[in-house]
Amino acid sequence: MAQSKLKILILDDEPIVCKRLKPSLEKQGFEVDTFNRSFEALQAVQNTKYDIIITDLKMEGMDGMRFLQEAKKIHPDSEVIVITGFATMETAKESFKKGVFDFIAKPFNLSEIQRVVMRVEAKIRGTQG
Template sequence: MTDHGKSADPVEKTLGRARILILDDEPIVCKRLKPAFQKAGYEVETFTDSAHALARVEETRFDIVITDLKMEGVDGMRFLSRVKELSPETGVVVITGFATLDTAKESFRKGAFDFVAKPFKLADILDTVRRIEDKQRLDAELRVGKG
């Protein structure tokens, strides 16, 4: 299920704003994260159903993905893997209420940028997303330099 209310057409980054996809099967997490990121100037789409979210990342590219781990259907680890396959440069943040060292290690092995245990502060996840942006900016500059 999606609550983003956007058209299905692939759209590129608008007005220089980074695009974020948030996937968590608990609606309260999406409901609270969405306005916080919007206020910070991001384009946000939220999903509570991993199958719908997967369909969305198949058709368009997001700069940043924030995903829960433990979900019905496609779990967060599979979702993370697929996102990185489709778009290696997308920064993925894993959020989970069942944090263990093993899941953290596996997340990083699959290419997650950061692993955040719930509960977390809004300011902390915003900070994580900004660090992803910094890294992406740096990577882009390096690419230009090499080119």
């Protein structure tokens, strides 16, 4: 039986990041929505359950750390991957404390994020049995 497509939300205030990631993840068989503003992304999370959330940290308005916290409150089993261009040891540690699946500093190759997303998928599919 065909498995249903996993849904991915990408939040990054730099449109070029979303533009790069969306087609490559869609090609891998995921359903992908992208957002450049955290408030709009949070509205989407309230209406839709995303299996995987990929979020930047440094953004105007609600930052990525707060966004992932809010998103996890709504859907605790959504898996979160943090991507950041301004990485610090504190943000890395805090991200893992908040239960993110992985922390990836920019720049990254598409293959790097694809590999991480595949690991998340394996975890989710395994959990779902």
